[in-house]
Amino acid sequence: MKLLIKWKAFLILFLLLFTTLNSLSQNNSNELVDYVDNFIGVRDTHSSNVIGPQLPNGSINPSPQTPGGDNKYDMDCYNINQPIRGFGQLHVSGSGWGKYGQIFLSPQVGLAVGETEHDSPKENEKATAYEYGVTLSRYKIKTEVTPATHSAIYRFTFPKTDKANILLDISHQLGDIATGMPEKYVHFIDGEVQFSSKGGDELKGYGIYTGGFSDGNYKIYYCARLSKKPATIGTWYNGAISEGSLLQKAQKKMDRIGAYVNYNTNENEEIYLKIAISFKSIEQATSWLDSEIPAWDYNQIKQQARDKWNHELSKLVVEGGTESEKRIFYTAAYHASFQPRNKTNDTNIFGKDVPVWDDHLAVWDTWRTLYPLKVLTNPSMVSGTINSFIARQKINGRVKDAYVALNDKDDDQGGDNITNIIADAYVKGVEGVDWKEAYKLVKYQADNNRKGISYGSKADSSAMYKKLGWIPAGKMSCSVSLEYSYNDFCAALMAKDLGTKSDYKTYLNRSKQWVNLWNPDAESDGFTGFIVPKKWNGSFIPIDIKKEWGSWKNYFYEGNSWTYSYFIPHQFEKLVKMSGGKEKFSQKLQYAITNNLINYGNEPAFLAIQAFHYADRSDLASFYVRKLMKERFSEDGCIENEDSGAMSSWYIFSCMGFFPNAGQSLYYLTGSTFPKIILELENKKKLIITSTNFSTENIYIQSIKINSKPWHKPYFTHDMIKNGGTIEFVMGDKAFKKF
Incomplete structure (x- = not known):
């Protein structure tokens, strides 16, 4: 009887060990998407590749932007050796002349709305086909983003502070941050940012821009939602902050406008922001957001992006x-x-x-x-x-x-x-x-x-x-x-x-x-x-x-x-x-x-x-x-x-x-x-x-x-x-x- 008990115990231990080793083996085996290195084409700045993720032929391409980008070679306006200014949702990859750079987000501790006032050194940067992540050293904010087709979801992990802010700048575009692109060819023409409710957890609006590669004006609509209602909200116009304001419109070309949300955060508190972009209407952006990212499950969207890339690469x-x-x-x-x-x-x-x-x-x-x-x-x-x-x-x-x-x-x-x-x-x-x-x-x-x-x-x-x-x-x-x-x-x-x-x-x-x-x-x-x-x-x-x-x-x-x-x-x-x-x-x-x-x-x-x-x-x-x-x-x-x-x-x-x-x-x-x-x-x-x-x-x-x-x-x-x-x-x- 004792021998039988020992044998059963040994068998259970063996099965547990086999299961563990098999699980480790599976976890260590590369899927095709794991071979994609988003730093290829970024380390060599002349290749002009975007470091941020997107889906195959997808519309949105969230990516960090930095000062010091050369428009001829850094088409996403990202230089690996420069501090991060923020995150744009639209970029073109690998081209000889740039475009886009909108709609711009900057997580901060404190509130700096000026174009050059919120740059942050970085650490723990990671970049895959389906996710980008970095810690902004200046603010101790961990920022991660993963895309759907027309929308993306961000996960901001804040330190303990009563000055946690997320800035939305709709006037920002590639020409603000790239060198070598004459200002006369790149303009913010018009736009608006509006909180959909006094709760401040949804923002909608549009921007009209000109410049970059190709001709003519173009209009980008957006809808953004937050997982937590802010403590305070506001807008800003040419550097002047209006706390409690729900709407801000541009009054002339080259105005600088945007909005912000403020939080009191605990240590390592996660706040999610999901955003959709449309070239048709605010209603269409809202519809993309509703259908593509209906909940706040960041990991689900990331897994979906990973699966889509595995499918594409498996060809x-x-x-x-x-x-x-x-x-x-x-x-x-x-x-x-x-x-x-x-x-x-x-x-x-x-x-x-x-x-x-x-x-x-x-x-x-x-x-x-x-x-x-x-x-x-x-x-x-x-x-x-x-x-x-x-x-x-x-x-x-x-x-x-x-x-x-x-x-x-x-x-x-x-x-x-x-x-x-x-x-x-x-x-x-x-x-x-x-x-x-x-x-x-x-x-x-x-x-x-x-x-x-x-x-x-x-x-x-x-x-x-x-x-x-x-x-x-x-x-x-x-x-x-x-x-x-x-x-x-x-x-x-x-x-x-x-x-x-x-x-x-x-x-x-x-x-x-x-x-x-x-x-x-x-x-x-x-x-x-x-x-x-x-x-x-x-x-x-x-x-x-x-x-x-x-x-x-x-x-x-x-x-x-x-x-x-x-x-x-x-x-x-x-x-x-x-x-x-x-x-x-x-x-x-x-x-x-x-x-x-x-x-x-x-x-x-x-x-x-x-x-x-x-x-x-x-x-x-x-x-x-x-x-x-x-x-x-x-x-x-x-x-x-x-x-x-x-x-x-x-x-x-x-x-x-x-x-x-x-x-x-x-x-x-x-x-x-x-x-x-x-x-x-x-x-x-x-x-x-x-x-x-x-x-x-x-x-x-x-x-x-x-x-x-x-x-x-x-x-x-x-x-x-x-x-x-x-x-x-x-x-x-x-x-x-x-x-």
């Missing part, structure tokens, strides 16, 4: 690799899921359930990699974007390169590149789009746009490209001419099925006009043949082929002639011939990349490395892809602007071992950098990519099988993987020029 599952490589990969997948934002049913411009996808900063960046990636992982976003393009054309009469805060930006960065996004989805069979309506938009762009930007006194600017065959020397004339040529090629792909024979012939012929800017005698470092500007009379203008021309300047947009001389996505074979054949072409391209004459910190360079395939040097494509991945991507960031997920999408494709020629059905093969990657398509079919014998030395493809069949070409088509399948790489250290 790309990598096996093998180091922990660091997984962090870089999954943070890239995270950064590629921010923008554009889904603002369907959150505008006064479009009707109920009309798709509205906003915050394109800009499609010039995203058409090349982000949208082709989403064709694979989230085609509903792609179809939603295209349907949004169609709706914008019908309502606004135009669809521009940048569309931010529901406003088109007048100046394009390049061509009519929405055409490329539409064509890419069309040739890959994305569902959910009325393609006849989509083609109407593509045809409108081809027939009525292609006008360039501003080229002197000639009235009929469309004659420049459409009749001459090039845009005469001027602002971005070369780069825009090249992009128009590719836009026309993409339009021709659709016209072949959806348009007339005349349309098809016209667009296809125009797509070949890029050769008018090719000067076979232009020389740089002993190499000849480059894209150069040409006058109205047909004579070339001698230029420095290496010069980076900047933004909205003469000849080339954010690049040099070396870079743009390889931007011929639809006629690489012709480019090789015009460059003197395969050997000379590959020598010239290798020289350019080796000597940093092609700027891979910007999108026009993305396809240059893949051009090696057309010179029978696929080994060089594999070599340089890996070289760029190693040199340009780390746990700090990606060196240059993330560009709304464009850079991260480049990295993800490079990890998978194939790369899109966006607008066409082609992918170029360079070999995967993980032993196994499982890509889950929206139809739940899976594309399984394996890489046998891969190592840091074995970077060259030895053989390939696609869907279990040997493959000997350096490219394949989308049809081969649209329903899932397999790509099997065998890697080695032998550099085969051809597969």
Whole structure:
């Protein structure tokens, strides 16, 4: 009997120990979202990523702001080495110019309403895909925030004090805190803050702003609620505090207005604030808040955000690799899921359930990699974007390169590149789009746009490209001419099925006009043949082929002639011939990349490395892809602007071992950098990519099988993987020029 009792006791102890160890094992195992490091792209300030959390393509993006942010590089106005000023609800991530910064909150002990008066050093900072947290050292206030789609909930943990305050500043915006953004371009125009009741636990209002990237004014509505009724409340106007006031309105441009709530708090007392943002109305903001965060369960909202990110990230599952490589990969997948934002049913411009996808900063960046990636992982976003393009054309009469805060930006960065996004989805069979309506938009762009930007006194600017065959020397004339040529090629792909024979012939012929800017005698470092500007009379203008021309300047947009001389996505074979054949072409391209004459910190360079395939040097494509991945991507960031997920999408494709020629059905093969990657398509079919014998030395493809069949070409088509399948790489250290 004693033996039986001892045995039972041992069994119980064993089961308890097993359960405990199993629980610890489960708790220590990483879910995919745990690999996301929100400090990547923040440590490297040039990457311009936002440190605060948001949901996939969600509207709200709460994040801390600090002084000392450079508008060109710190788009969320956050500098890791600076004190925290407060928390804005709207930001854009990874762009070359900023926007938003509203609606601004500052928890304090004491009350300082001036813009520069409440900065606090920080400690215990944490940042994940689904939550941001920090302790404000000046006030000993722990601040945490987690997002829903249009709303967020804050948890403020206060010390014992009778001077606990939460400040709401609706006049604050990005221009107040960023350097490098001229004040004349950034204004608070009008707005109001109002307590909905004398209890002071709900505030509503709006702000009207102008400035930042894109044109026009924009209006933001909000509804905020507090978990505890304040001891006292009030508003402020240009620094003057009015205790007990329930309403404050702006009286003129650039006024400073807001509200505050005051509490007597116990040590470590938690007070919650939840806030929703709308671009439609206060009623809509209130509705978002009611439906998305109905209670005060902070942990529930955080878990929901965590679950949504796990679901999004599970579309790309990598096996093998180091922990660091997984962090870089999954943070890239995270950064590629921010923008554009889904603002369907959150505008006064479009009707109920009309798709509205906003915050394109800009499609010039995203058409090349982000949208082709989403064709694979989230085609509903792609179809939603295209349907949004169609709706914008019908309502606004135009669809521009940048569309931010529901406003088109007048100046394009390049061509009519929405055409490329539409064509890419069309040739890959994305569902959910009325393609006849989509083609109407593509045809409108081809027939009525292609006008360039501003080229002197000639009235009929469309004659420049459409009749001459090039845009005469001027602002971005070369780069825009090249992009128009590719836009026309993409339009021709659709016209072949959806348009007339005349349309098809016209667009296809125009797509070949890029050769008018090719000067076979232009020389740089002993190499000849480059894209150069040409006058109205047909004579070339001698230029420095290496010069980076900047933004909205003469000849080339954010690049040099070396870079743009390889931007011929639809006629690489012709480019090789015009460059003197395969050997000379590959020598010239290798020289350019080796000597940093092609700027891979910007999108026009993305396809240059893949051009090696057309010179029978696929080994060089594999070599340089890996070289760029190693040199340009780390746990700090990606060196240059993330560009709304464009850079991260480049990295993800490079990890998978194939790369899109966006607008066409082609992918170029360079070999995967993980032993196994499982890509889950929206139809739940899976594309399984394996890489046998891969190592840091074995970077060259030895053989390939696609869907279990040997493959000997350096490219394949989308049809081969649209329903899932397999790509099997065998890697080695032998550099085969051809597969």
